[in-house]
Amino acid sequence: MSKKGARNLFIIGSLFFAVIFIGLTVDTMRQLDSRAPEITDEVNEGKMLWHKYDCIGCHTILGNGSYFAPDLTKTTTNKPTSYLVKFLANPREVNKRAAMPDLGITDEEAGKIVAFLDWVSKVDTNGWPPEPVLAEMIKARTGGSSIYAKYGCSACHTIRGVGGTSGPDLSKVGSRQSDPEWHKKHINDPQSVVAGSAMPPYPQISGEELNSLADYLISLK
Numbered sequence: 001m002s003k004k005g006a007r008n009l010f011i012i013g014s015l016f017f018a019v020i021f022i023g024l025t026v027d028t029m030r031q032l033d034s035r036a037p038e039i040t041d042e043v044n045e046g047k048m049l050w051h052k053y054d055c056i057g058c059h060t061i062l063g064n065g066s067y068f069a070p071d072l073t074k075t076t077t078n079k080p081t082s083y084l085v086k087f088l089a090n091p092r093e094v095n096k097r098a099a100m101p102d103l104g105i106t107d108e109e110a111g112k113i114v115a116f117l118d119w120v121s122k123v124d125t126n127g128w129p130p131e132p133v134l135a136e137m138i139k140a141r142t143g144g145s146s147i148y149a150k151y152g153c154s155a156c157h158t159i160r161g162v163g164g165t166s167g168p169d170l171s172k173v174g175s176r177q178s179d180p181e182w183h184k185k186h187i188n189d190p191q192s193v194v195a196g197s198a199m200p201p202y203p204q205i206s207g208e209e210l211n212s213l214a215d216y217l218i219s220l221k
């Protein structure tokens with residue numbers, strides 16, 4: 001190759017790759033913006049409170065933290081934010097046996113922390129964290145009741161060792177509440193039978209589904 005040819009190859013080659021490099025950089029920056037929602041003041045204050053109370057000493061978000069307590073990266077995707085606010089402000093009022101400590105968080109602070117957790121939930125994490133390995137077991141162990149799985153009751157409840165723990169364990173709920181009519185009322189409108197219940201109402205469950213869900217719950221002994 002002549003000297004001129006080599007120089008042209010160098011210049012054109014460098015330009016060519018510079019354009020590709022700049023193009024990819026612009027594309028990455030554009031995607032980064034759309035991967036996370038906007039950070040409001042409330043979200044920002046929530047993050048400060050997250051640090052102040054050292055939540056990360058027990059919980060994990062976005063891959064950082066401890067494994068003592070549930071991963072909170074996607075916690076607002078399967079629990080109403082109003083429920084989480086109540087739980088943070090007073091865990092034992094939501095679930096008598098909650099292991100989460102009462103940290104003396106005010107309702108206002110809880111609202112900010114949950115705004116932060118909701119922001120985290122909306123960050124596009126390419127499917128992180130993965131579905132818990134035990135998620136499949138929930139379907140297997142709740143055997144007859146695909147309705148229990150369908151409505152996501154296991155987000156808050158455990159049956160024989162699998163499921164969420166912020167609500168009461170239901171492994172033996174049939175011995176505590178054996179009346180199917182109580183369960184039907186409770187599912188449709190928890191506060192109608194349990195004063196101040198933090199459980200979200202499920203008015204959409206009715207007819208056959210409601211009957212078989214109630215039968216399933218009283219069978220748990």
Ligand code: HEC
Binds near residue numbers: 050088098105155165
């Ligand atoms: C000493 C450990 C500990 C600390 C500190 C702690 N938690 Fe928890 N938290 C738990 C445990 C354990 C649970 C599981 C439910 C239960 O048994 O109470 C839990 C449950 C939760 C839940 C319900 C999650 C779910 O999916 O069921 C939320 C939300 C939560 N914690 C948020 C926080 C926040 C926010 C902080 C900091 C302000 C915090 N926690 C500090 C131990 C802790």
Ligand code: HEC
Binds near residue numbers: 083187199
């Ligand atoms: C967002 C969390 C959450 C979800 C989701 C949830 N629950 Fe609950 N559940 C609670 C809380 C908190 C309580 C305790 C207050 C009460 O008894 O109403 C509770 C109580 C119960 C009880 C009474 C337990 C006892 O020991 O007396 C039953 C039964 C129950 N839930 C069934 C269900 C079913 C069935 C579903 C799905 C259709 C469901 N829950 C979904 C939070 C939840």
